[in-house]
Amino acid sequence: MDSEIIVRINKRYIKKYKEGYPLIFKEAVNNIHDLKGEGAILKLVDDKNKFVARGYFGRQNKGYGWVLTRKDEAIDRKFFQNKIITALNKRAPFYFDEDTTAYRVFNGEGDGIGGFTIDNYDGYYLINWYSKGIYRFKDIIVEILSRMVVYKGIYQKKRFDDGIEEDDFVMGEKGEFPIIVRESGVNFAIYLDEGDMTGVFLDQREVRKRIRDKYSKGKTVLNTFSYTGAFSVFAALGDAKSTTSVDLANRSLEKTTEQFNINGLDLDTNHIVVEDVFNYFKYAAKKEMKFDLVILDPPSFAKSKKNIFSADRDYKDLLKEVIDITEDGGVIAASTNCASFNMDKFKKFIDTAFVEKGKRYRILEEHSLPVDFATIEEFREGNYLKVVFISVS
Template identity: 60%
Template sequence: MSTIVDLKVKMDHINQYENGYPLISKDSILNANDLTNEGTIVHLHSQNGQFIAKGYYGKQNKGLGWVLTQKKGVKIDFTFFRDKILTAINKRQAFYKDETTNAFRVFNGEGDGIGGLTIDYFDGFYLITWYSEGIYTFKDKVIRVLDELGDYKGIYEKKRFDTKGTYIDDDDFVKGERGEFPIIVQENGMNYAVYLNDGAMVGIFLDQRDVRKVIRDTYAEGKNVLNTFSYTGAFSVAAALGGSKKTTSVDLAKRSKSKTIEQFSVNGIDYEQQDIIVMDVFDYFKYAKRKELTFDLVILDPPSFARSKKHTFSTAKDYPALIKDCLEITEKNGVIIASTNNATFGMKKFKKFAEKAFKETNTAYKIVEEFSLPADFQVNRNFPQGNYLKVLVLKKLN
């Protein structure tokens, strides 16, 4: 797009952009009302006209768009996209060569230099997620880069244009061959069924790869495992493959049961030997206490915000209460794997949530290990919110 809109940056935000902060936020811009067409290239200037950075206008829940370069002379053209995507792919060569894993992130938004865009790889298929109408205007350039690389089976896309991050239901197929779904992908030798053509989510969260591996390799053997907010049961599969005595998967969504059965089945696990329960997790905690059920390993990976008929849950407010609930059904020396993808707070605050829960229940504990995003989820060090994943392995000591 040939039009360039000059945006005036407020005085107290100039330093952060000069230091490489990538998100163009509404509160940092004086003349945000000058923005009309998404996809427009923008120049950030100080109020006395000094150039700071160049980016694009694309509204999403995080802001007005993203900085792409601090060099005025750089054109946001096909060459720009090719250089960024090729650099990202070169960094992932170890993943392409890994014989036990064929599902991973190829391009991670601002972490790889273009906010609002992610590209995932699933056994020869690329899945592009566009987070605004603005980034979607560059679609032809991104597809052309993948075409130049070649050697793919097909390309699918997800549009999450709504400023609340809502998925836009559309035909997800872009080009190449259509997949026969589910595609069975491998992750550290485990099998997972994924659907690139069936709504916003594909059936597995790639950012939890390291956590699934450590559950299988370190924490599951001989254990009675509870997986809450279990989605398609990916953690339960890892636990079962790690030799758990039994897994119990609990999720409110009706389709979680059939999806979890499918994930067990593609790994040759007899799902009838596992418990798969469709129930509000908070109701299940009450049920488990009533029945005096206890677990050696409890996995907590709630959505940032959830609402059911009886409960409203927000990780930012309610996580300590969630840990307290599960402490009552966790055995002595049992392990709680607590996870959140809420980007509004960091690991330090998350550790405080855990501390609060254990302190209020007079329970001793130790943090055994912690995880953040895996290596393929490249993070921009000037944008801490981008490193959203926080996982704590907590051992209950009494």
């Protein structure tokens, strides 16, 4: 490893880092101009030059790098190997589950090294890199992973811009896409060679299972911001009376059709609508359409020709539109992956929306990230997923 850079931490933040906070942000560093060469090892010290922690320099939207240890130890190959082995051991039950063959095996700071994640898609491993800093450790991480698991192929996605184009394929055998994985016994078509998206968001696994097992039977289901229709597939397999999947992206028609087809579901009662969701809400309200179950899972930020949506600003008003098209006695599955507010604030959005609509509600259950998406208490924003099942009355 390269020689390390001394980082002098503002005394206001010393306690925060000593207690385990992992993100290095600009305001905490007194000598910010000394940070050069992404991937450099950083030694964090206090105003008396005493050791606080050690990490690495890597710019991403969250900050300037990550603390990796509060011990005065080397950040070397052995360090990475121990973290990856520990993470794999925690996921051991998944390797023996034939009904679920897609899951996360390393979740950034939740497993001790912020800046990258690793997902397993039935033996095809996908590494997501979130900064040039962590990408400097690529060879070490790939080599360790390839020795620790039995893999078919290893792929990567660089979710930062360094101006250098690289093949997503790293090593092993190239997949013949789509590869078919299983989640709770349901099939998904996965593409590791089509940009940032793979075909399913693995963090919603437990929510999809609840929709199938508890909330869909005999119900009319509306799935908004539906992407490839994963929620709709689970609802249909839960004996929903009908499903309607709405998404603005043209690809949603082909991708959602594919997910229904590989699960042996016809499209007679499973409808796919390529439309701006915001416009669809207005259309549905005008036509006095009502649904028994509405799934509301918008991105944190979305932009169409006529609408701009920001979850922390607009979720409440969007939920009010959903209330208008939900049957009395129906259920809304309200979800957000916005990390800028917590579950308490999210539930305040929900409460305000119902108060302003003059409707009563009851929270049936809540969900956050599944167990394979490991998080740490010291970094609560890492537990970004918030899902609330709401009974409308």
